[in-house]
Amino acid sequence: MNTLHPADRDRLSTYISNTFDRAQNFIGYPIAQDFDYAPLYPLLKLPLNNIGDPLLPSTYDLSSREMEKEVLTFFADIFRAPEDNWWGYINNGGSEGNLYALYAARELYANGVVYYSDATHYSVQKNIKLLNMESIQIRTQAHGEIDYDDLRKMIDFNRHKPVVMVANIGTTMTEAKDDISLFRQIMQELRIDNYYIHCDAALAGVYSMLLELKPGFDFTYGADSISISGHKFIGSPLPCGIVLIKKNHKDRIGRQVAYIGTIDTTISGSRNGHTPVFLWYAIKCMGSDGFRDRAIACLANAEYAVKRFQEIGIQAWRNNHAITVVFPALKHAALLEKWQIATGGGVSHIICMPGVHKEKIDEFVADILTLEANTLLEAELVP
Numbered sequence: 337m338n339t340l341h342p343a344d345r346d347r348l349s350t351y352i353s354n355t356f357d358r359a360q361n362f363i364g365y366p367i368a369q370d371f372d373y374a375p376l377y378p379l380l381k382l383p384l385n386n387i388g389d390p391l392l393p394s395t396y397d398l399s400s401r402e403m404e405k406e407v408l409t410f411f412a413d414i415f416r417a418p419e420d421n422w423w424g425y426i427n428n429g430g431s432e433g434n435l436y437a438l439y440a441a442r443e444l445y446a447n448g449v450v451y452y453s454d455a456t457h458y459s460v461q462k463n464i465k466l467l468n469m470e471s472i473q474i475r476t477q478a479h480g481e482i483d484y485d486d487l488r489k490m491i492d493f494n495r496h497k498p499v500v501m502v503a504n505i506g507t508t509m510t511e512a513k514d515d516i517s518l519f520r521q522i523m524q525e526l527r528i529d530n531y532y533i534h535c536d537a538a539l540a541g542v543y544s545m546l547l548e549l550k551p552g553f554d555f556t557y558g559a560d561s562i563s564i565s566g567h568k569f570i571g572s573p574l575p576c577g578i579v580l581i582k583k584n585h586k587d588r589i590g591r592q593v594a595y596i597g598t599i600d601t602t603i604s605g606s607r608n609g610h611t612p613v614f615l616w617y618a619i620k621c622m623g624s625d626g627f628r629d630r631a632i633a634c635l636a637n638a639e640y641a642v643k644r645f646q647e648i649g650i651q652a653w654r655n656n657h658a659i660t661v662v663f664p665a666l667k668h669a670a671l672l673e674k675w676q677i678a679t680g681g682g683v684s685h686i687i688c689m690p691g692v693h694k695e696k697i698d699e700f701v702a703d704i705l706t707l708e709a710n711t712l713l714e715a716e717l718v719p
């Protein structure tokens with residue numbers, strides 16, 4: 337490669353320093369930032385590609401397939417997947433995991449109806465559209481968990497069709513969790529046998545399992561597939577995620593492709609070969625115990641944030657065992673922009689992911705106070 341033109345070099349170094357600045361005020365999205373993958377940097381010289389099925393060999397061997405398999409096994413274990421009946425792959429994130437799961441559900445139940453709450457991540461609606469599936473949106477309770485009465489009523493109306501349930505294990509805005517045991521109870525009461533449960537655990541899946549939070553949602557509770565994001569709680573410089581599914585559910589998906597010398601069982605063709613190594617490295621460095629300790633620290637920070645907000649008169653709250661701190665939408669545009677705070681349905685939130693520690697929270701609170709003081713001052717100046 338040629339070297340950069342000096343103007344482009346300047347452009348790049350400005351971009352890099354601005355981006356490091358922006359990373360200092362990043363508390364509005366659920367992304368861990370406390371990772372250090374420096375020992376893996378030599379791999380950035382290689383075009384790793386895990387194309388095709390991760391559990392089968394491929395002619396394309398410049399890959400991290402073996403490590404991907406170890407990562408998948410680690411999560412299959414955490415989510416208590418049936419020992420000889422699971423499959424999965426590392427993908428681009430929770431959205432692709434949801435797409436894969438709905439695809440598998442549709443191959444099982446061509447005329448299935450997807451039920452999901454109105455607090456569900458936007459990828460689910462998009463995926464339903466892509467797959468051309470029938471779907472019904474269900475109301476939520478005030479804190480973001482699905483309304484089981486509404487769910488039951490809607491399923492009852494459509495009881496002649498198979499049910500595909502998307503359960504949230506941590507909704508995007510309030511980190512509310514749906515209870516799949518209650519869902520299964522509804523199936524039993526309505527005598528519906530053909531149903532499929534997908535748990536969208538993108539945000540809270542890993543720590544919910546490690547801290548054994550209730551309600552349970554793993555395979556032993558009846559999940560048919562589970563998806564998580566790798567770049568959220570665990571942390572990765574490149575977006576990634578994991579989807580796991582009961583193996584017998586995906587037997588209809590995949591086709592032998594001579595060109596890659598393996599079976600094409602995933603959604604994308606070429607797949608990131610670096611992200612499995614990042615996840616492998618995180619698992620080996622921290623392990624379940626390390627992840628658990630991180631989660632406990634995050635929960636303590638979330639509790640601290642709620643307290644600090646309340647001290648300055650902001651009605652903040654959080655769901656049980658949630659690291660997402662919710663508060664009425666803030667109006668100061670400069671503050672929202674500086675701290676990259678998402679707003680929806682009249683609320684904003686910060687997410688106490690690893691890397692968002694007490695000092696950050698204090699800084700944010702101080703900014704709110706300063707801005708409010710300025711606003712008051714301006715109000716006083718207006719004649």
Ligand SMILES: *Cc1c(COP(=O)(O)O)cnc(C)c1O
Nearest residue numbers: 429430431457506508538539565
């Ligand atoms: C973040 C998130 C997703 C999407 O995950 P990506 O990794 O961004 O694709 C899906 N569902 C929930 C609940 C999420 O929080």
